[in-house]
Amino acid sequence: MLLVVTVGATGPAHTFAAATGPAGPTGPTGPAAALRIERSVPQALDPATVARLDAAIRDTMTRAGIPGVNVGLWMPGGDAYVKSFGVADRESRAPMEAGLHLRIGSVTKTFTVTALLQLVDQGRVGLDDPIGRYVDGVPAGDRVTLRQLAAMRSGLFDYTEDETFLKDLSSDPQRTYTPRQLLDIAFRHPSPFSPGAEWQYSNTNTVLIGLVIERVSGQPLHTYLEEKVYEPVGLARTSFPTGSAIPDPHAQGYTAEGVEEGAATVDATGWNPSWAWAAGAMISDLGDLHTWVPALASGRPLLAPETQRARLAFGPTGYPGVSYGLGIMRVNGWIGHNGELPGYETLAVRLPSAEATLVVLVNSDVDYQGEGLSTLIGRAVTQIVTPDNVFSLPAAAQAGTATPSPDTSGSPGSPGTPNSPGSPGPTSDQRARTTR
Template sequence: MRYSQMRWRRACVGLAAAAMLGVPASTGSAYGAPALEPSFSASSSTGTTDTEFPELTPAVAARLDTAVRQIMREAGVPGVIVGLSAPGKGNYVRAFGVADKATGAPMEPDLYMRIGSVTKTFTVTALLELVDQGKVGLDDPIAKHVDGVPNGDRITLRDLAGMRSGLFNYTEDEGFFKALTSNPQRPFTPEELLDFSFKHPVQFQPGEQFEYCNTNLILLGLVVEKAGGMPLKEFIEQKVVKPAGLRHTVFPTGTEFPSPHAHGYTNQTASGKVEDTTDWNPSWAWAAGAVISDLPDLRSWARTLATGTLLTAETQAQRLKTGPTTIPGAGYGLGIFNVQGWIGHNGSLPGYEALTVYLPEARATMVVLLNTDITHDQAEPSTLFGQAITRIVTPDHVFNLPVQASRPTPQPTSR
C-alpha cells in the first residue's frame, strides 16, 4: 500500500471512555451454550497431527479475557467479539464492551457485523467455482471478460485474485475519498469504482510483484456476474453462502443492515473526527468488502475456506499456493492469506474490522469482530487482538499483519 503524510488512515487514537471499558464480557456462546463447553470429540478422525494447543479451560479463558481487555484499553476499542475453538479443546466465545456508544448497549456474540475484505474470500470462491465448472480459466486475460482494462490483454484472472495485477487501487484515489466522505450514503457502481483506478497508470507489469489492490476484486466481481449469469449478490448467496450452510451472511446492495447489529466508529472521515458509520453505504467496496455476517457463520466459513469443501482438490491447491509478498511471515494465494500458518483473511472498512482464520495443524478456528477500524500505534486493532490471542494459544504461530497489509479499504494518498 502507498502511504503519505496525508494518508486517509490516521495513526493515533485516544483512549475510550472508562464507562465503556467497564462493561463486563458476555460469557455465553453465540449458540447460547456455555462458552467453554467442548463441542468437538477429543479424538481426531482425520489423521492430522495436532500442533500444541491448550485446552480452553477456565484458566486459559481468564488469560484470554485479560489479554483482550488490555488491547481494548490500549487501543480504545468500543466492543469486540472473539470466537476460538479447536477439536477436543473446547470453545472460547466472548463479547466485550459496547455495541452502541450512544446507548451503552452491550456487544453480544450473535450480532451482525460488516466484515470488510473477508468479502474477498467469498468473491474469489465464486470465481473458483466457475473455474471448476469450466466457465472461466485462471489464466484467462481479463480483457476476455471485461473491456477497457489497462494492460487487460496481459493481466490474468490469477493475477487479479493473487494481488499481482499492477493496477492502481481505486481506494487510494483522492477523488474517491472526497466522493465517499462527502456523502457516505451515496451508491457507487462497479464502473464508477473502476474509473477512479483506470485514470492512473499501471504500477507494474502483471506478475512482477505483490500489491494489495481492491480494483482487482471489482473486476473479478464483474467476471463472476458475466460467467455466472446473475448479479454478484445472487451468485454469492446462492452458490457460495447457501452451499456452505451459512444462515446469517448477506451481500447488501445498499445501506441495509440486518438486526441486531453493532454500530461502527471511524476517524476516516472528511473532518478527521470520529463518526458513526453504521448506515454508510458499502457499495463502494462491493466485491472487495461489502458482505455482512456474524460469528457463528464465520467460524464455519473459516474451516470451509481453508479446507476447500466447495472446490475441487486441484483448484483448492492452486488457491493455497502462495507467492512471495513484502509481508514478513505471510503469503497470499488466491484471495486468501497464510499468516504464520493461519489461513483466511482480515477485513477493515470504516467502522468495522474482522479476522477470520483457520490453523490446519491444530484444526483451530479464530474469529475476531470489532466495531472500530481506528489504528493504535499504526497497528490494526484486529491484528492486535489476533496477536494477543495467538501468543497464548499458539505461540509458535503468532498472527501478525503490518498495517500496510491489513488496510484493504479506502486510503487515498492525500486529502
Template sequence: MRRTPSRRLLAAALLVASVLAPMATMPATAAPSTGITRHDQDDVPRHGLGPEITERLDRAIAEVREQAGIPGVVVGLWMPGKGSYVRATGVADTVTREPMAVDSYVRIGSETKTFTVTALLELVDQGRIGLDDPIAKYVKGVPDGHRITLRQLAGMRSGLFPYTADADFTHDLLSAPERHFAPREVLRYGFRHPNTFGPGQDFQYSNSNLVLLGLVIEKVTGRKLADVIHERVLRPAGLHHTLFPQGNEFPEPHPRGYTDQTLSGEVEDVTNWNPSWAWAAGAMISNLHDLRRWAKIVATGELLSPETQAQRLRTLPTGYPGTTYGLGILETNGWIGHNGSIPGYETVTVYLPSQKATLVIMLNTDVMSEGQEPSTLLARAVTAIVTPDNVYDGSAATRP
C-alpha cells in the same frame, strides 16, 4: 495532528499495516459482558479452555481494548480436543452503552474477497473460465487488460492502481457516504492512473482487482454477483446469517460502527454508510456463527475441487515478513483465511490446520492504534496465548 483520510482510506482489509500518523483513540468503554443470547447456543463454550487460559485471554483482550480504544469486541476461539472460548466485551453503542452481543451482525470488509474468489473458483471447476484467461476477455477498458490474468487479479499481482487511493474517490465518498457507487464507476477512479507495475511483477493490495472479478462472475453467469454468491456459496455452505447487501441495510442486532476516516478526521458513527463502493471487495455482512463455519470451509476447500483449492493455497510473498497471499486468501504463521476492515468495523476469520483451530474476531471500529489495526492487535494477543508457535500477524496492508 489530524490525519488526512485519503492516506489510508477504505482498503477494506489485509496484511501488515503501514505506519501512519498518530491519532487520538476513542474513549475507553464499559466493563466486559458476555452478551450471550439464546440464539447463540451453538457458540457458547460448553468446555472452556480452563480457568488459567480463560483468565489470561480475558486480561489480554481487556488490555488491547483499553490500549487501542476499542468500543466493543467479540472473540470466538475453538480448539478441538482443548476447548473453546467465546466472549463479547465492551459496548455496541458508545452513547447508550448497550453491551456488545455475541449474536451481533457486523460488516466484514475484505473477508468478502474470500466469498467472491470462491464463486470465481467454482466457475474454474465448471470449466467456464480459466485462471490464466486475460481480464480483457471479459471486461473491456482495463489498462493492460490483455496481459493481466484472472489469477493475477485474485492474487493481488495485477499492478492495477487501487481506486481507493484516488483523491477524488476519497473526497466523493466521504462527502456523501450514503450514496450508491456502481462497480464500473469506482473502477474509473483507478483506471485514470498508470498501472504501478507490470502484471505479475509484484504484490500490491488493490480492491480494483476484486471489483473486476465480480464483473467477470456476472458476465459469465449472466446473474448479479449477490445472487451468485448466495446460491453457489452461502447456501451450500449453510451460512444463513451472511448477506451481500444491496445498500446500507443492516440486520439486527448490530453494533454501531466508529471510524476516523472522515472529512474532519474526527471519530464519527458510520453505521449507516453504504458499502456499495466496496462491492465484491468488501461489502458483505455476517456474524460469529457463520464466520466460524466459513473459516474451515474456505481454508480446507470444501466447496472446490482439490486441484483448484491447491491453486488457491499456492501463496506467494507479499513483502511483509510472515505473511503470504494466495487467491483471495492469506497465510500468516500457519493461520489461513482473511481479515476485513471497512469504516467502522474490523474482522479476522482464520483457521489453523495443524490444530484444526478456528479464530473469529469482530469489532466495531477501524481506528488504528500506533499504526496498527486493532483487529491485528487482538488476534496477535489471543494467538500468543493459545498457539504461541503460530502467532497471527496479518493486518491491513495498503490503506491509501
C-alpha cells in the same frame, strides 16, 4: 500457559490450553466502563487460560479504545473460547453479543474469489484467461489474467488510493458507486508494474472478478453468492447488501474517517458500502464466520481439491511472514483474511496444522498506533493459545506505506477489506480502507 497438550501426532507441535472443565467466573476488571459489559458461552478451556485471555483482550481494548469485540476461538476436542466484550452501541450502552451482524470488509474477497474458482471447476472460465475476454477497457487486459487478479499481482492501480475518490467518499458516505465507476477511477492511473511482476494489494482486482462472475453466471453477484456459496455451507446470517442497510440485530460501527484528528469518532453504521462492492461490502456474524473459515481453508464442500491447491499456492508479498494465495492470505501459519470498512474490522483465519479457527469482529476501525484493531486482538489471543504461531501483521504492511503495499489492515501485508488482504486507508486521517 499452565497446562498444555500437543495437538497432532506428526508435524510441528502446537500448544493449547488443556480442557479441564468449564471455566469459573471471569468478571471484567479494569477502568473502562464498557469492559464491564461481557457475554460468554460455556468455555472448555481451563480457567487459568480463560482468565489470561479475558485479561489480554480487556487490556487491548482499554489501550486501543475499542468499543466492542466478539471473539471466537475453536480448537480440536471441543476446546473453545467464545466471548463478547464491551458495547455494541455507545449511546444506548447495549452490550456486544455474538449474534450481532457486522460489516466484514475485505473478508468479502474470500467469498468473491471462491465464486470465481467455482466457475473454474465448472469449466466456464480458466485462471489463465485474460481479463479482457470478459471486461472491456482494462489496461493490459490482454495480459492480466484472472489468476493474477485473485493473487493481487495484476499491476492495476487501486481505486481506493485515488485522492479525489477518498475526498468524495468522506464528503458523502451515502454516495452510491457502480462497479464500472470504481474501475474508471482506477484506470485513470498508470499501472505501477507489469502484470505478474510484483505483488500489490488492490481492490480493483476483486471488483473485476465480481464482474466476471456476473457476466459468466448471468446472475447479480449477490444472488450468485447466496445460492452457490452461502447456502451450500449453511450460512444463514451472511449477506451482500445492495443498499446501505445492515440487518437487525447489529452492532453500531464507529470511525474517525472524515473527522479532524483528535475529534470524536462518528457512527458509520449506515454508510453505503457500494464503493467496496466485491472487494469488501459483505455482512456476517461470529457464528457464520466460524462455519465459513474451515470451508475456506479446506475448500470443502465448494471446490475441487486441485482448485483448492491452486488457491493455496501462496506467493511472497514483500512483507516478512506474510504471503498471499488466491483471495486468501497466510500469516505465520494462519490462513484466511482480515477486513476493514468504516466502523468495522474483522479477522477470520484458520491454523490448519492445529485445526484451530479464530474469528474477531470489532465495531471500530480507528487504528491504534498504526495497527488495525483486529490484528491487535488476534495477536493478544494467539500469543496465549498458539505461541508458536502468533498472528501479527508487520507494521509496514498495516501502514500501507511500503512497497509492495497490501491494504493497511486488511491485505496480506495487511489483508483486509478495503484495507486488508482485504481493505483501504491511513491512520491519522482514517481514509476508506478496503483491503484488510
